[in-house]
Amino acid sequence: MLRIDINLVFTIINVLLLFAVVKIFLIKPVHRILDKRRQEVEDKYAEADKVNEEALAVKQKYDDSIKDIENEKERRFTEARNQASGEYDRLMEQAKKESDKIIAQARKEAEEERQLRLRKANQEITDMVAMAAERIVTADQSEEMDKQLYDRFLEQAK
Numbered sequence: 001m002l003r004i005d006i007n008l009v010f011t012i013i014n015v016l017l018l019f020a021v022v023k024i025f026l027i028k029p030v031h032r033i034l035d036k037r038r039q040e041v042e043d044k045y046a047e048a049d050k051v052n053e054e055a056l057a058v059k060q061k062y063d064d065s066i067k068d069i070e071n072e073k074e075r076r077f078t079e080a081r082n083q084a085s086g087e088y089d090r091l092m093e094q095a096k097k098e099s100d101k102i103i104a105q106a107r108k109e110a111e112e113e114r115q116l117r118l119r120k121a122n123q124e125i126t127d128m129v130a131m132a133a134e135r136i137v138t139a140d141q142s143e144e145m146d147k148q149l150y151d152r153f154l155e156q157a158k
Helices: 006-138 143-157
Strands: none
Touching (some): 006 143
8 A cells, every 4th residue: 555654745845846946947948058059040041041042143143144145245246247248238239330330441442442443444445445446547447457456456455
């Protein structure tokens, strides 16, 4: 049987007092230390999350900047290509105009040369006809003489 005596009561009181002292002087400070540690860890996690978000924002800004640079590069490249194409077209048009001008000048000079040669040829023919006519008029008129004059005329005409 179980007997209840005063030792048991003092033991229970001692245990309760010991529990209260341990709770007040040991468990509460340990809980405070643990709560502080927990708060520090949460603060470190929050700071790490904040730094991570900042890093992501900087990375996004960097990516946007690279994208803008790529777009600017492409725009300038297209602009330079269009400008070069325009310059090429302008130079080709200028060269075509210049070549047309040279061809027209050459045609004009060729036509002038042809006209000059025609005039010279006409002048020579006129001179030959006049000379032949003069010989005919001054020479005795015989059939034999006419034949000789005609032959000489043909030789000189060649």
